[in-house]
Amino acid sequence: MERRLQRFAILLMSCVVLAGMFSLPAAAWEREALSAFHERRVKLLRETGSDGVIVLFGYHEQDVAASTTPFRQNENFYYLTGWDEPDAMLMLVPRAAKPGSNEAPEMGKEILFIPAHDYKQEKWTGPKLGADDADAPARTGFPRVKSTTLFQSELQDALKTFNKIYTEMTPQPESGEEGFIQDMQARLKKAAPLATFADFRGILTLLRTVKSPGEIALIRKAADASIEAHLAAMKTVRPGVWEYEVAARMQYEYERRGCEWPAYPPIVGSGFFSTVLHYDRDSRQMQAGDTVVMDVAGAYGGYASDITRTLPVSGKFTPRQREIYEVVLGAEDAVISAAKPGMYVGRHGPQGLFEIAYDYINTHGKDLHGKTLGQYLIHGVSHPIGLNVHDPFDINQPLAPGMVVTVEPGVYLPEENFGVRIEDDILITENGCEVLTRRLPRSVEEIERLMAQQ
Numbered sequence: 001m002e003r004r005l006q007r008f009a010i011l012l013m014s015c016v017v018l019a020g021m022f023s024l025p026a027a028a029w030e031r032e033a034l035s036a037f038h039e040r041r042v043k044l045l046r047e048t049g050s051d052g053v054i055v056l057f058g059y060h061e062q063d064v065a066a067s068t069t070p071f072r073q074n075e076n077f078y079y080l081t082g083w084d085e086p087d088a089m090l091m092l093v094p095r096a097a098k099p100g101s102n103e104a105p106e107m108g109k110e111i112l113f114i115p116a117h118d119y120k121q122e123k124w125t126g127p128k129l130g131a132d133d134a135d136a137p138a139r140t141g142f143p144r145v146k147s148t149t150l151f152q153s154e155l156q157d158a159l160k161t162f163n164k165i166y167t168e169m170t171p172q173p174e175s176g177e178e179g180f181i182q183d184m185q186a187r188l189k190k191a192a193p194l195a196t197f198a199d200f201r202g203i204l205t206l207l208r209t210v211k212s213p214g215e216i217a218l219i220r221k222a223a224d225a226s227i228e229a230h231l232a233a234m235k236t237v238r239p240g241v242w243e244y245e246v247a248a249r250m251q252y253e254y255e256r257r258g259c260e261w262p263a264y265p266p267i268v269g270s271g272f273f274s275t276v277l278h279y280d281r282d283s284r285q286m287q288a289g290d291t292v293v294m295d296v297a298g299a300y301g302g303y304a305s306d307i308t309r310t311l312p313v314s315g316k317f318t319p320r321q322r323e324i325y326e327v328v329l330g331a332e333d334a335v336i337s338a339a340k341p342g343m344y345v346g347r348h349g350p351q352g353l354f355e356i357a358y359d360y361i362n363t364h365g366k367d368l369h370g371k372t373l374g375q376y377l378i379h380g381v382s383h384p385i386g387l388n389v390h391d392p393f394d395i396n397q398p399l400a401p402g403m404v405v406t407v408e409p410g411v412y413l414p415e416e417n418f419g420v421r422i423e424d425d426i427l428i429t430e431n432g433c434e435v436l437t438r439r440l441p442r443s444v445e446e447i448e449r450l451m452a453q454q
């Protein structure tokens with residue numbers, strides 16, 4: 001008897017161990033509470049209203065060239081679900097409104113569709129959650145988790161009450177998702193030939209611009225890890241070092257602090273290449289007398305930071321470099337002190353952050369021909385960051401508390417073989433802003449002092 005009990009105990013223990021092995025390992029990827037994603041779905045549904053069903057697909061493995069890059073989810077899909085596995089689908093069905101009622105639209109059904117288990121495939125890609133796993137609702141925050149094979153019949157069912165489908169009909173700028181959007185449209189039109197379609201991208205863009213406390217916490221972590229990368233770079237840059245060595249050191253520093261990937265390809269451009277905005281070949285050997293522009297930052301939990309510093313390669317700026325550097329720094333300070341709710345990231349007269357930077361630069365310093373410097377500010381000075389380093393935004397949307405944007409004036413002088421850009425990330429508050437990257441030195445004295453510590 002005792003033996004049988006013992007055996008039973010061993011069996012029980014192995015079951016526990018096996019169950020432990022087969023459940024997903026605790027992911028390093030950090031995300032907000034599942035309730036935060038549910039709240040976003042409710043917000044979206046309140047905006048689209050109770051006259052249609054909301055549908056969105058996640059990316060397939062092949063949408064993101066899986067052989068060369070890790071899987072990255074469709075940003076809007078992630079924003080609404082927190083789900084970052086391939087081949088998932090989202091459906092939100094409002095509760096049918098009573099005729100003539102003015103009540104706010106209410107959530108009826110929230111369904112996440114995920115692929116059924118493919119145990120052969122899981123030998124390659126690791127254990128995954130399957131739609132019929134008992135813990136699927138608890139793990140996803142969706143009361144209903146169904147197999148993707150049931151999507152079609154659920155949609156038919158919903159279309160008995162609603163004839164309208166809200167989905168993404170336009171690709172996110174710079175996303176390369178044109179093919180994905182076309183494919184999703186084609187599949188939905190085939191599944192629902194009589195339905196009318198409406199684009200919800202505009203609504204999601206407005207929602208995404210104002211960050212939740214959880215999103216702000218993730219951006220802070222991305223910024224903190226990337227600040228360490230820049231501090232390390234300040235002790236690495238010197239004549240004879242190659243740009244890619246600096247880029248590699250910086251990536252190492254933010255990834256070992258939990259960033260899962262670069263927020264964008266690292267830009268380390270010295271000499272003439274410090275004047276080239278998106279130079280990411282990082283293949284030159286730095287020379288004494290150069291400036292080097294380092295626009296490098298990581299993403300944490302999917303959230304980007306975006307930071308640029310400009311260093312003198314030999315550890316000390318020349319008087320001319322210092323003069324230009326201080327013009328750019330002054331412009332950045334002017335923008336930071338002006339950034340508050342009601343201002344705009346783009347051109348917007350006296351309320352535009354661009355104009356504030358431009359006016360400062362154009363009234364300080366001269367080029368070699370005695371001309372003002374405004375013409376050498378050749379890009380925007382601010383953009384929102386979030387799930388994308390260039391988070392989508394509506395240029396007519398004023399800054400509001402909870403937005404996180406960059407401040408990045410620059411002056412590029414190819415004729416003098418050098419450029420300067422300084423970029424920080426700010427959180428808009430009730431009355432102004434908080435500089436999330438303030439810990440990273442910007443002044444000439446601080447930078448030269450840190451570089452002397454090599």
Ligand SMILES: [Mn+2]
Binds near residue numbers: 306383406408423
């Ligand atoms: Mn930027």
